[in-house]
Amino acid sequence: MDGPVRQRSLWQHNLALVLGEVGRAEPTSRARIAQATGLTRATVSALVEVLVRGRLVDEVGPAPRGGAGRPATGLVLSPAGPAGLGLEINVDYLAAAVVDLTGAVRHLEVRQADQRGRAPDEVLADVAELAARARDAVDLPLAGARLAVPGLVDARGLVRLAPNLGWRDLDVLGPLTSAPHWPGLPTEIDNEANLAALGELSTTDRERSFLYVSGEVGIGAGIVLDGGLLRGTHGWSGEIGHVTIAADGPTCRCGARGCLEQYAGQEAILRTAGVPAGEPLPADLAVRRLVELAGAADPATVSALAAAGTALGIAAAGVVNLLDLDAVVLGGSFAPLAGWLCAAVERELATRVLTAAWSPVPVRACALGTRAAVVGAAGAVVREVQAAPASWVDG
Amino acid sequence: MDGPVRQRSLWQHNLALVLGEVGRAEPTSRARIAQATGLTRATVSALVEVLVRGRLVDEVGPAPRGGAGRPATGLVLSPAGPAGLGLEINVDYLAAAVVDLTGAVRHLEVRQADQRGRAPDEVLADVAELAARARDAVDLPLAGARLAVPGLVDARGLVRLAPNLGWRDLDVLGPLTSAPHWPGLPTEIDNEANLAALGELSTTDRERSFLYVSGEVGIGAGIVLDGGLLRGTHGWSGEIGHVTIAADGPTCRCGARGCLEQYAGQEAILRTAGVPAGEPLPADLAVRRLVELAGAADPATVSALAAAGTALGIAAAGVVNLLDLDAVVLGGSFAPLAGWLCAAVERELATRVLTAAWSPVPVRACALGTRAAVVGAAGAVVREVQAAPASWVDG
DNA sequence: CGCAATAAGTTCAACCAGTAAACAAATCGT
DNA sequence: ACGATTTGTTTACTGGTTGAACTTATTGCG
Known part of the structure; x- marks a missing residue:
């Protein structure tokens, strides 16, 4: 039940379309935008003029291009825009x-x-x-x-x-x-x-659907479907930390048993790695310590991370089976640990995702690291x- | 990257909007549609005329309505339409x-x-x-x-x-x-x-996001998000049958271990219920037999169904935690068995869904039964x- | 050097769909 | 019977896109 469409909304849509095209292939020209969008050059010109006057788009010197014809005036998103x-x-x-x-x-x-x-x-x-x-x-x-x-x-x-x-x-x-x-x-x-997850989306052009698993003290997830964020009816989507890994596993803070967080949450990893959890280590220091230990090939840490990766892979495989996603991205505190997690995650995905044979599901670390x-x-x-x-x- | 919007697509959109309004509240009138959509009566009249001439909408006698004023001509979706x-x-x-x-x-x-x-x-x-x-x-x-x-x-x-x-x-x-x-x-x-799942959607006005779990010989799922079907990048979404219930559970046909199908698939239920699986019983007969036994309160069958319900609930809870859905619907061969499954499913959802305290997740049988x-x-x-x-x- | 070829961008009359407001039609209340 | 009220239609107008002609800027070739 979207609202009615007046001419105004049509104009707004096309304005966004033109702006999007400028962002997609910088620098462009009015003619190329017309080609790409299917609008006429006249319309594109009018819309671009509005965008330029509104300081959203800048005209730049013509990009040297071979062949005859009047050179195009380059159009780029304005670094001075909102x-x-x-x-x-x-x-x-x-x-x-x-x-x-x-x-x-x-x-x-x-x-x-x-x-x-x-x-x-x-x-x-x-x-x-x-x-x-x-x-x-x-x-x-x-x-x-x-x-x-x-x-x-x-x-x-x-x-x-x-x-x-x-x-x-x-x-x-x-x-x-x-x-x-x-x-x-x-x-x-x-x-x-x-x-x-949205941050990750803007860094990649290839995948438009992926699962972003974010390790913090708990584990959250962002689900990107076809270039848009899945929010859920109340905005409470992404609680992957409490997906079940083993129905009769250890009891979780949330009251249920065998939640992912009990296998791949920060505390669980530290415990399995044998890092003394006497005083509650600040989360960032804990992660740094894990990277240090894993980097030194400490066997307990490496196997703790492999176990966490396995659990993550099991949960992620379930999600991919359900949603048919293109990729799994490890973010948050999993990003610096990805080197030791990816293999296990990938292995579980390969065996558990039903369609892995036709199209394997790549796993990678978040491009923006902990600042995502x-x-x-x-x-x-x-x-x-x-x-x-x-x-x-x-x- | 939707296409450009010409005047024509605007007209098409509004035509669909008007038709949708006729379907939403039958019978309606041009004036009520104008009210509901925000279009002017003139525009609505023009669009309705096209729909009537195209045999998609029928004009019916005026619905008697109290109060003064010219009576409205009723508009309904045409039963003779496409x-x-x-x-x-x-x-x-x-x-x-x-x-x-x-x-x-x-x-x-x-x-x-x-x-x-x-x-x-x-x-x-x-x-x-x-x-x-x-x-x-x-x-x-x-x-x-x-x-x-x-x-x-x-x-x-x-x-x-x-x-x-x-x-x-x-x-x-x-x-x-x-x-x-x-x-x-x-x-x-x-x-x-x-x-x-789409069939179920059209029978309900309340929930616009739900998980439809379909029991056949295997277990499939349809995911409806905000009134639309989630298809996934390749169209392979909904493979809930191979979501993990226990990482080290029994080996599944698919090669992985502990898949939902090994706990709530038809064969698993029959096995646990102690129904002799000598010759492969046709699926419909098997279900009928289960309903019969459960109806007679056969203890093995009832507990087999409860176990299946628990497994279904665990899987469904994971999905709801991830996607923040409004409801879970049991369909396919689960529909006739819903009476014995629902309680267990609901129990698992209540304990495992993180937000169940704020908004509980109802479980119900598919309204269309096995013909969904x-x-x-x-x-x-x-x-x-x-x-x-x-x-x-x-x- | 000059001129045709070519491509980019602009101008302008036409068109299309929606708007607003006046108008016609059909009923109720008194 | 007549005004009030609501529905639906007509009409002049507006906003935005189109298409084609036109201007501008460059390359390439004789």
Whole structure:
């Protein structure tokens, strides 16, 4: 039940189509866009003019091209166009990033500090300050902000459950937007893995459907289907951490038994690797320690990672069997460990995915590393501008 | 990267919008459609006129309505409009159904006969004959046909793998459309569970996202997300039968271990229930026997079904955790057994779905019973007509 | 050097679909 | 019977795309 379509929405759609074409193959020309989209050159010219006047697209010198004919004026996404602000709250750091319209990361600040047990308002005040610093650091109009949170998020801006922060049914959007330094921006919240998956999507042109598995203290997932994020009816999709690996396995925090988190969660890996878990090691240090040990070929660690990879592969195989995806991407804290995980994951996928014989499912590490979520959050705002440029120009 | 939008596509979109509104709230009037869609009465009138002339919509006598004012002319989907032909090949029967534009089943024929081991060409000749009989039985224009097959289906009309029929990499569309009695119709193939899920969707207005689990000899699933079927990149989605229940469980036909099919597949249930599996009982008889035994409260059968329900629940919980769905529907041979399965499935969902506390996930039997796939296949054709009515009228 | 060939971008009349507002038609309430 | 009220149609207008002619800028060739 989409709304009615007036001429205006038609124009908006075509405007987005043209902008998308500029982004897809930079630099282009009006003529090439007309060719690619099927619109006439006249229409494309009119639309491009609006985009140029709105500072979303820049005209650049003609790209030298062989053959006769008038040279084309190059068109590129404007680096001065509206940019996106990405923010992230995680267990052991806060982060802010600005991504411009071209997709370039123009600003990135990470503030390492354990956030567990801190009062939410304090955390959000820090986030607001990071946001203000980001805005001041770049000379760009910001189209909006998006906050990545490691937990279940409601569409209304409510954090339903962020176990590793100890948050539950907490309004985050309110305190954030009323914090002292907050730059007034349209803001949304989303799950950390979802945004990281979107970040990954923008770095790859090949795969339009994949499973992004994000290792943090728990395990989350972002599911990208045909170039779009799957959110679910309530926005609670991606809880892969509590997929069952063994019906009668160890009891999980969530109350059920044999959840993936009990096999491939950070605590489980540390336990199996024999790393003393006396004091709760900050998550980033724990990961660094694992990389160190695995790099030194410590047998316990390597086999712990192989076991985790096997569990991940079992869960991922189930997902791929269900959704028929193109690839599996390991992100979050799995990214630096991917070297020791991939083989096991790939093996399970090969044996358990029914269609692996016809089209094998590649496994790889996230391209953006541990910064995927912030960058993805900023990129998500940019994607929105690109999808609805009409609100950023005056016809 | 959708195509360009010309004025024509705008018109097509609005035509579909109006037709959809007629289907949503029968009977309606031009004025109510204008209200609901946001189009002007003038536009709606013009579009309705096209639909009426194209025999997709009928004007009916004014529905008596209190209050002053000129009475509205009622508008309903025409029962004489283009209908859909659904076909199904299954292990122990062939079936054909015709569903008209209003969604009514106008013809249904099921031919019980074991199809295992038969030559594909013979089977397809029978299907073609069923199709011809269906066409002759109703006096309706047929918009197209859709064939439901219990297996992995390629977009090109290739059956990649239908283990229970013993088919593999087999062209089905070719032999079918060149069979002697075949009525020349645009035809597509799809997975049986997918089409059954679509059938279920059209019977329910409440849930727009659900998991349809179809028990046949194997176990398939159709995933409906926000009112649309999830097909996957190759069209191979829904293979829930090989989701892992226990990493070190019994070895499965597919080569992996602990697949759901080893716990809730028909053979597994029969084995656990202690039904002698000496000769391979035809699938329908086996199910009837199980219903009989369970109805008589045979303890082995009841506990076998509870165990199967538990396994189904574990798998379904994983899916719901991942995709955030509204409901789980039991179909195929699970439908008649739902009474003995639901409780266990629901229990597992309640404990294993992370968000069950906020919004519990209901479990129910498929509304269309074992005929869901044929009827759903026919309905899928009708849905296509409804979504793109422009090709059925001349502007 | 000059001129045809070629391709890019612009201009302009025509067209198509939707809008807004006035108008005609059919019923209810008093 | 007559005004109020709601439905549906007619008509002049608007916004956006089209198609074809036209201008501009470059290459290549005699």
